[in-house]
Amino acid sequence: MDVxxxxxxxxxxxxxxxxxxxxxxxxxxxxxxxxxxxxCQWLGMNLIEFRRELGKRGLTINYDVEDFESDLKTLRELGRL
Structure with missing residues (x-):
């Protein structure tokens, strides 16, 4: 649906x-x-640009303990940790 x-x-x-x-x-x-x-896809910008816009407004990224644990698991599987 378009608005x-x-x-x-x-x-x-x-x-x-x-x-x-x-x-x-x-x-x-x-x-x-x-x-x-x-x-980012909707706005046609990359993640760094979007995060820069969040920072300009004093906002943080949505990243919790589960995200962190998932990232750690991925890094271990890739042999980067």
Whole structure:
């Protein structure tokens, strides 16, 4: 489903459509509704750029103990640990 935002609403935000999309993507990411990868794909930016935008807003990445343990397991399987 695509959502159409009326031009007057976009104009009222004083943001470009790209800026508004970024704000929506960040909001959905912080609410854990979409992943950072999905946000990057939607916005057409790479992960470093997306994380830079999070940093500009004083936000952190969604990364918990389970993510850390999964990364450790992957590194062990790859022989990197």
């Amino acid at each position: 159409l935002i009326p031009k007057d609403i976009v104009a009222a935000t004083k943001m470009s459509p790209a800026e508004l999309a970024l704000e929506i993507a960040i909001m959905l990411y912080k609410q854990e509704k979409i992943s950072s990868g999905r946000a």
